[in-house]
Amino acid sequence: MKKRVVVTGASSGIGAASVRRFAALGWETVAVARRKDRLDVLAQETGAYPIVCDVTDEAQLAALAAEVAATGGATALLGNAGGAIGTESVEHSSTDDWRRMFEVNVLGLRATIAALLPVLRDGARETGWASIMTLTSTAGHDVYPGGGGYNAAKFAAHALTGVLRLELAGEPIRVMEIAPGLVHTEEFTLNRLRGDAQGVDKTYADVIPLRAEDVANVIVNAFEQPPHVNQDLIVLRPVAQSSVFHTHRGDLTPRA
Template sequence: MTSQRVVVTGASSGIGAATVALFREKGYEVLGVARRADKLTELAKRTGADVFAADLTSEDDVAALAEYVRSNGGVQILINNAGGAFGLASIEESSVEDWQKMFDINVLGTKRVISALLPTMRRSTAAGETASIVGVTSIAGHTAYEGGGGYNAAKFAERALLDVLRLELSGEPIRVIEIAPGMVHTEEFSLVRFGGDQARADAVYAEVPNPLSAEDIAEAIVHAVELPGHVNIDHLTVKPVAQAAPHKVAKGELKMKR
């Protein structure tokens, strides 16, 4: 058991929900944050986590979240997981509205939450604890690929935000960790990206041997946080063996060469 409190954004499904569940299994106090109150209620019943409904694109919602955290035990570990991709069109043909949505949740949402919760995190470090800020980015923030335009740009920006934050917090006992997943088969990521087109979403993972699961990324997040307080993983890239790069994925059975 631990007295440390974790805030996980994007907690209603996928990586966020799996991360909440794993931290709870390990005895942490966890606050799951997401827009969908119904999904959060299910998560609370399943894991025993505390939950808070908030839209991270809303300044008012983030301010209310910060006040709730401050008034209910503070936070030592912040997992910025909320994000998403919209569309896979070329830069020429893609929607500016889709780009705006991707920047608002992946980049500005992360900035809003960090700015709002850092003062509370500093109260924990003043009491002698180490704090951790984790950003769940993507390999799309490290390698560009055709059709990735807006998502690549947003995730490259989120990655830069975390790198700058690490520099700005130098000298304070606050770790800044980036976890960059590759292909993760969750129930919603590709479905949202393709506007609810289930067949197109399913085709992304068709014949790919063992894409990552949400639980795989949750394990990486918890591992990074549970290392000794003086150890910081700046960047951790996690891909399935079948994926060499965003644009190169093996399909069919993996072959052994002798």
Template structure:
């Protein structure tokens, strides 16, 4: 379903480039859709929650497509809506479920994380590669995580999945070398959004709040979106292989400055 407001986001929109952002219903995805629209892209906002993306699409002059990236049929419908050419794909849909140890973790949580963080990237990329190629100047940005670079207790399933996101990105860059498609990964550290930790801890607000307790100025979704927008607006011969972004208070996955 498409939603187009009477007034475009910018008074002089002459750029016809299209961008797709998955997981656009909240957090980094919604912020990225806004950032790319501000740069003149026609943004296809893809997510499972239709009501949220319709509201977002109306706000930015974009297109709303209900899509579950783990469902190939749903992804095929997204590709049909996008059409023959696509300039930017932001594979943002992802998530962390559970915080059990390897010994106690629910395999269903691990399976769900692999489905969305790895196979979801695969489904969407496969479906939209022809349109990216046809544009003559395509860009894929996969939203990974610093969890894709280091392990930590209680994060085995998520770190395994985000390591998968990183490796898919690296492999794709090798396989597409020589074609007019750039491939990037952005790997955020501690980002405070409304839903990420709440989902991970199955709605336990106290546990979600504890992740950021005492951390002065964690990243917010707009910080990551700004970085993705920067990647998307580099000259076409410039590929940002990977961009790791953390708040100043986080020196490493296990080293976070907190104040009482």
């Protein structure tokens, strides 16, 4: 079996960039998201095998796992599908937004891993090893006002990843987490701000954020390490962002 990775949330941003990077390094890729048109374009470009799947739907995840198994199996999973909705306070945010964030970032991630673990174990039986990486966020490690449901969901995704690593102890399956800070992707902040393009411009104004490609390079590098090497947690920020509370806007210049 060749190295074959399933990437969820592959239709844009970090997921799409990761598929491109994996493919460039010779991996077979399975690109998963809800929007078929975007997956098809990525498949044309990279040779990825596209599968339409909503990770919040367990029947669709079961079908995904069956299709992955039937088309070559998998040795790796990048659980990247996720996102944020809103910046309202705990007091004024909506339960529905919290529910949607938990559904994709936590429940969907858990169900994705559960559905694909048997396929990954088969991959490990054949090749010796398998790998899982979850996409959390610095928002899963530090809270901030307005972080609300996104903080809570990504903290839960971080906890889930740690629990999984403990539970898989003794198996040749590494469990990694990457927690990026500010990344300028085309849709993440637009979705979070409910389509407010001016708010998006303000978020990235006068700051050098990470690009999706930067995150993808670090992700794929972790999968490319010798398979007994487990980078438990990779925290990745732009130099201009020294914490969730400190984003430097303007030039970065050496002090006199």
